[in-house]
Structure formats: C-alpha cells, structure tokens
Amino acid sequence: MIELGISTFLETTSHPKTGAAVSHAERLRNAVEEIVLADQVGLDVYGIGEHHRADYAASAPAVVLAAAASRTSRIRLSSAVTVLSSDDPVRVYQAFSTVDALSNGRAEIMAGRGSFIESFPLFGQSLDDYEELFEEKLELLLAIRESEKVTWRGGHRPAIDNRGVYPRSVQEPLPVWIASGGSPESAVRAGTLGLPIVFAIIGGMPERFAPLVNLYKQAAAKAGHDPSKLQIATHSHGFIADTTEAAADLFFPYNQAQMNTIGRERRWPHYDRDAFDSARSLRGALYVGDPEYVAEKIVLLYKNLGITRFFHHVDIGSMPHRDVLRSIELLGTKVAPIVRKELEKMEGKA
Template identity: 90%
Template sequence: MFDIGISTFLETTPHPKTGAPISHAERLRNAVEEIVLADQVGLDVYGVGEHHRADYAASAPALVLAAAATQTKRIRLSSAVTVLSSDDPVRVYQDFATVDGLSNGRAEIMAGRGSFIESFPLFGQNLDDYDELFEQNLELLLHIRENEKVNWRGGHRPAISNRGVYPRAVQEPLPVWIASGGNPESAVRAGMLGLPIVFAIIGGMPERFAPLVNLYKQAAAKAGHDPSKLQIATHSHGFLADSTEEAADLFFPYNQAQMNTIGRERGWPHYDRAAYDNARSLRGALYVGDPEYVAEKIVLLHKNLGLTRFFHHVDIGSMPHREVLRSIELLGTKVAPIVRKELERTAANA
C-alpha cells in the first residue's frame, strides 16, 4: 500500500499582490473543508503542522484534526509536525488519543524538534536544551503510549509516579512518526527505535536523501528491526491544475512570497522564477504540474527512496481556497490512481 496525502501549516502569509492576509479564523475553517474533501476523493492522510507565529494559524493541530474527525470516514489524521521538544508529552498523547477516539482509530503523531523556534520561549523552554528536550520527551511519549500507568523521571519535567494517562487511544500503539529535515542523527534515532520516518524535502534533488534512507534502514537492522516493514514518507511543496503551465503560473507568486519570507530570516538567496522552474523539473523538489506529470515525479521518488507515503504540501500563503480545493481533488481523483496503478505494475513485474 502506498499512501498519498496532504500536509499544511495553515499559512496566512499576505497575498503577494494585495498584501492582505487571510484571517486565522477563515484559514482554520478552510482547513476542515479541505480535510473533508481529501477524505471524499480518496486520499489517505492529512497532516497539520504546528507553528506559533502570526503568519500561521495552526498552533493547535490536534484541535483542527478533531474538528474534522467526525466529518470524515477513512482518512488518517496526523500532525505535521508536533514540536515535541517544547510540548508536554502527556498532553500530546491525550490530545491525539482524543482525536483517535473521535475518528475511531485514525490519528497519528509526527514528532519533530521544530525548524522554527518560537515555541521554546513561548512555553518557557531553553534553546540550549534543544536536543535533550526532544530525546527525553520522545522517550516519555513512547512510554505513555505503551503504559496506562506511567512511572517516569527525567531532567526537564517533574517526575510521574504511577499516574494514569487518559483517554487511551483506540490504536495500540498510537502511531508515532519521526520528522526530519535531513539530519543523519534523526534518521539513526528513528531507525534504532523502529519508528516510521518522514523527510521534509523542499529543495535540491530528492534522490540525494537516499543515503539518509539507507542510514535509517541500517540503524533499524542493527537494532533488530525488520527493514522491510519500515515506513518512509516525504513531504514536499507542490500544486496541481489541469495543465502544467496553469499550475506553474498559479503557484509561483505564492511560493515565491513564502520562500522569500522565510529566506530573509534564514539568509537564503532571493527565490526567483528561474529557481522555481528548476525545482519543478523532473528531478526537482517541487511537485507542480498536471496530474500526469506530478504522478510521474512521485513514481520516480518512490523508485529512488523506497517510499510508503507521500505528503503534498499544496497550500502556500493566502492561495485562493477554490484553487487549493481543486488541487486536492486532482491529487485524489487523478494522481493517486495513476501512481498506485504504476506501482502495482512495477511490483507485479519485479
């Protein structure tokens, strides 16, 4: 089975032409409509990322997913990511166990250290403890999902002595993925724990992540896990329309505005049309085009990295909601069937 789904951070970046942002309230309501549509058109998963700044609306992904849980039937509902370093693992488990109950066993947690750091001072965490906080919080989260009564002691949180954590998830265990932007240590950690991994690929050539996939599998095998049972996902920006030219022209101004906003904070070079067009080439990291072209890129990605899941991040900035819905519709009704048919054909001929 190969999963295809959507990821979003619920961006509210100002419109590149008018300068007007979408309101947080409207973006949240739009997200629920998008999740319901993704379920209706046969997509497998929808992930909502966590951010704590003015240009994003998703500071509480679990609440957004819960709002859609009872309006959907089969789609899996995931964070993308939960910034576990600055959160309380007890509360994270409770939130997603609640989503799991509301959805009757469709919740997932994607745990990451966070590429944005606003949550650390907001919740009183020291950035000097960035790595240690993640390691300890992940340890506690995994302990909670395996044990109704929790006994735990760590260096950054009060100890827990034989306390129950409720509600319990429908799924046993509640799925926890590790999110990585390309850090080898993250790949090794996920492999040693036997946890599924998601690689964020937003630049360069996705095939360059192959060594990290191998590192992940080697670490898993060394720890006694079966590499053939590991789940590997990627997350990449993209957009779909009826023609590749239409998709490219519609998506560019929003993608450029978003990349340059973040780029100014991180010292990236100016993002122009030439960089954009290069990124949406067959071996590039942007999945922009008509359904046939995007499907071809996903099949190539599967071939190069051995994926079991692909997240398409379609909503950048303040894109028109109707265009986002159309992109989601095309992903589910056109792209997913092409990809699955091709992967089935390849497996049959192997």
C-alpha cells in the first residue's frame, strides 16, 4: 500500500560545532553502505539528488547507484532528482538503463528542473530557457524510453534522426517520475503525461499539498489516465532515534546549520529551535522522533494526501555516519511495520 525509503543529497557541509566536514570520497563510500543497509532492513527505495556544489558529493547519482546495484537485491535505486534541464536526455537514459541492467530492473529516474541552479552555467545552459529546457528534454527522454530508434527535433539540442539509444532498460518502460517543489504547473504536467509525481515538502504543513494532489489527479483524468493507478510520493527531512527527545536534540544543530546556510542564499528568516519544534509537530513537515511518532506522522500523511511512497531525507550536514545508519535501520525495522499495520487496518475498515 505504501513504499518507504531514503533520499539524500550526499551533503558534506561543515559540522556545526567543530567546523570539520566529511570529504566527498568518504561521503560517497558511506552512501553505498547506507543503500546496502536500507536493502537489508526491507526499505523499498533509495534516491540520490544531483547537485554540483562544494557542500554536496552527488554530482553523478547513477554512478553511486550502480556501485550499490550488485550489493543489493530488492531495493529500488532512483535519482532524487536528475536536473534534466541542464543534462542530455540520451546520456540520462543510458546511465539509468545501465543501472537498471546491473540491478536487474530496479532503476528509476526522478526528473526535475532543480531548485539549485549551479548546473545551468556549468553545462552552458541559460536560465532564460528554464521552463522550455525542461519541457523539451522531458519530451525527448520519454521518446527514448518508448522506442529503441528515435527521431526527434527541438530547439536546445541537436536533432536525432532514427538513431538507436543503448543499452535498453530491463524494465519497459524505465520508470520516470516528475519531481515538484509544489508548483501547480508541475502537477498538471505530470498528470497530463500520466507520470508518477514526487512533492518535496520541506516546510509548512504537508496537508496543504492536498489541492496539488487533486489538481494532479484531475489533469490525469482529463488526459484519459486512471488516477487510481498513479503513484504519488513525498520527500521530507527527518531523523529517527530511540526516543523523540534524543532524535530532536541530535538532529537540530545540523538541521539549523543547513537551513541557515541555504536561508542566507535565499533570504529566508533565521531558523531557530522554536521553528524546528513547530516543524516536528504532528502536522509539521519534519519527521523527527522515535519510531512510533514518525510512523504516526507518515500515517497522517497517507490519510491527507493518499501517498504511495514516502522518502525520508536523513543526512543533514556532517551528521555522524553511525547515527545516519541507525536512523535508516529504525525506519526499516520499526517504523515500516507500524505504518503497514496501521494502513492494513484502515483498508480493512474501508
């Protein structure tokens, strides 16, 4: 009824107290260990978000996912997200169809425009073409996954004239999700195309995304898709420990440092403990607490939005790796069974 998993940007920001930072190399190796553990404890998906800055190590998610493919057996391996606007859809498909082959059909692409814009100048793309780039490249990516031979023309990439794109994915078609920060346009686009959607909910109350979910389903129905068969996911920050107090006290300094670092770039208000405690309340967007409390929040999210997948974004800053692993373990061994049991009860009453 619901899939539970981990999302990460492979952050390497400085420790809020010591100023030390995990190296890119160590963070990448840690990620593979996290994916292996997530697979072992029964989680359903692990997603890595593409970034191109010094405080993240995730410039090539497909490579990291490929490294974990042969060491795992069932967990799905996804980008979270691929910044499709500044990439080449041919190479994106080839990279993830390769992961799909190595994992025997467990790869996914989560395509988005990106809330960070550093990849645009890096790869020679203009922000003036922000919307057009995504629409055009999504069109090409979907054409590639549907047909071995592709003929296509657009305005921002050389044309393709009946060329094959290889290797072909094990899954037909290779899953492509649309990632959205909450824009109505993204919800309508995903629904019209009949593609699954992921909403990034990092502030406010998740229940406020209900109108976007409805808009998504309405657009799907209007385009002739069955809304009941569509997948809806959310991504939110959080941390799990043996007690709610321990989870909050351990997570807060890292969360505050990260929020204020990005906040200075985006002119957000200062993030303090009051804001943090409000966000981790039952109706808030932070999933921080003991397993029972986090499970309760996920069940509430299911009731409010009808999600089919939940991404728990765990690593913030340079959190100790052992604490990240423990949070992943608790999500799989403690939270997931509670959530599934509660949803089974709800389905039984329906």
